Amino acid sequence: MTSSLQNDCFLRALLREPVERTPVWMMRQAGRYLPEYRRVRQQAGSFLDLCTTPELACEVTIQPLDRYPLDAAILFSDILTIPHAMGLGLTFAEGEGPRFAHPVRTAADIQRLAVPDPEGELRYVMDAVRLIRKTLAGRVPLIGFAGSPWTLACYMVEGAGSRDFAKVKGLMYDQPRLMHQLLDVLADSVAAYLNAQIAAGAQAIMLFDTWGGVLSAEDYREFSLAYAAKVRAALPKEADGRRVPTVLFTKGGGQWLEAMADSGYDALGVDWTTPLNEARARVGGKVALQGNMDPVALYASPETIRAKVKAILEQYGQGSGHVFNLGHGILPDVDPAHAGAMIAAVHEYSPAFHKA
Numbered sequence: 001m002t003s004s005l006q007n008d009c010f011l012r013a014l015l016r017e018p019v020e021r022t023p024v025w026m027m028r029q030a031g032r033y034l035p036e037y038r039r040v041r042q043q044a045g046s047f048l049d050l051c052t053t054p055e056l057a058c059e060v061t062i063q064p065l066d067r068y069p070l071d072a073a074i075l076f077s078d079i080l081t082i083p084h085a086m087g088l089g090l091t092f093a094e095g096e097g098p099r100f101a102h103p104v105r106t107a108a109d110i111q112r113l114a115v116p117d118p119e120g121e122l123r124y125v126m127d128a129v130r131l132i133r134k135t136l137a138g139r140v141p142l143i144g145f146a147g148s149p150w151t152l153a154c155y156m157v158e159g160a161g162s163r164d165f166a167k168v169k170g171l172m173y174d175q176p177r178l179m180h181q182l183l184d185v186l187a188d189s190v191a192a193y194l195n196a197q198i199a200a201g202a203q204a205i206m207l208f209d210t211w212g213g214v215l216s217a218e219d220y221r222e223f224s225l226a227y228a229a230k231v232r233a234a235l236p237k238e239a240d241g242r243r244v245p246t247v248l249f250t251k252g253g254g255q256w257l258e259a260m261a262d263s264g265y266d267a268l269g270v271d272w273t274t275p276l277n278e279a280r281a282r283v284g285g286k287v288a289l290q291g292n293m294d295p296v297a298l299y300a301s302p303e304t305i306r307a308k309v310k311a312i313l314e315q316y317g318q319g320s321g322h323v324f325n326l327g328h329g330i331l332p333d334v335d336p337a338h339a340g341a342m343i344a345a346v347h348e349y350s351p352a353f354h355k356a
């Protein structure tokens with residue numbers, strides 16, 4: 001699988017090595033805001049059909065790279081493939097988000113869960129990774145990903161998205177041991193899954209902790225961060241003779257950056273509520289930062305978007321260790337030209353921050 005990368009500035013920035021400009025990619029860069037995605041999605045039938053058909057997953061992974069000068073590709077899949085493989089019966093109802101036919105609520109439900117075989121039930125994901133790597137042929141690095149154990153537990157216990165997380169937090173407060181048992185099997189599952197993605201060719205890893213921010217500070221450490229750290233510790237440092245950088249993104253986690261910086265990850269995803277200069281000062285050169293434009297800012301005019309990009313680059317300041325991104329996924333009704341304006345502005349303005 002040794003193939004030389006034509007553009008590795010994303011990997012270098014994650015390791016805080018010198019770069020000529022700030023790399024850029026977008027969370028959910030393959031998705032409904034792109035007409036070419038909507039076309040393939042319609043042909044495929046459901047979103048899950050797209051995920052489980054490696055040729056289609058590969059096609060939509062590449063789509064945003066053909067449209068924009070992005071510095072990384074991200075595997076087209078979903079964080080909920082693991083609970084799906086555990087037999088929870090995942091469906092995506094149109095306009096409603098994910099739903100599980102068999103949510104996890106009792107001790108018996110939790111004891112029944114087994115670590116899925118990444119090359120068994122989840123082989124379609126590994127086949128997609130292998131095909132995408134082959135198709136990319138070294139254009140840019142490929143990011144593999146998974147949900148954090150805590151975030152997966154949120155969907156598995158709630159059975160769907162939630163406003164207040166009453167069921168999953170109720171279980172955590174009422175039966176913390178049971179919660180730890182659930183998080184343990186999820187950490188083992190996520191670690192096996194990400195290890196297999198790396199073996200299949202993923203060159204960087206991102207852990208999405210979308211719901212860590214709903215916890216108190218102590219509970220965040222005990223129920224979210226500890227398991228994210230456990231996953232990190234189970235990953236190889238290198239593959240193919242090159243370090244595989246890892247990014248931890250806790251949405252709403254800006255208040256805990258110091259603790260996150262000690263969890264073993266090479267970089268932290270930051271949302272728009274934490275200024276990058278403050279984040280950079282607080283993590284003290286331990287990790288790189290990825291972010292942090294508000295995805296809603298893409299509804300503004302291209303001129304405003306360009307000014308926002310400049311302000312974010314200035315806020316991070318001189319030197320490597322910054323990957324430009326949105327602070328959360330791009331929204332489905334954003335004008336693709338506005339995403340293009342953001343990416344072009346990163347290319348135009350960022351070389352000035354890498355001169356010294």
Ligand code: CP3
Nearest residue numbers: 027028029030031047074075076077078079097208210329
């Ligand atoms: O970033 C990318 O381009 C890679 C693909 C990707 C998807 N989901 C595709 C997707 C990634 C990295 C994810 C991660 C994911 N999935 C997260 C963590 C990141 C975050 O947004 O916080 C979460 C919480 C999920 C669970 C999930 N999947 C939800 C809540 C939904 C429904 C909400 C929605 O946007 O409709 C999905 C569906 C989903 N995952 C879509 C895509 C492109 C939309 C499906 C469609 O085409 O109808």
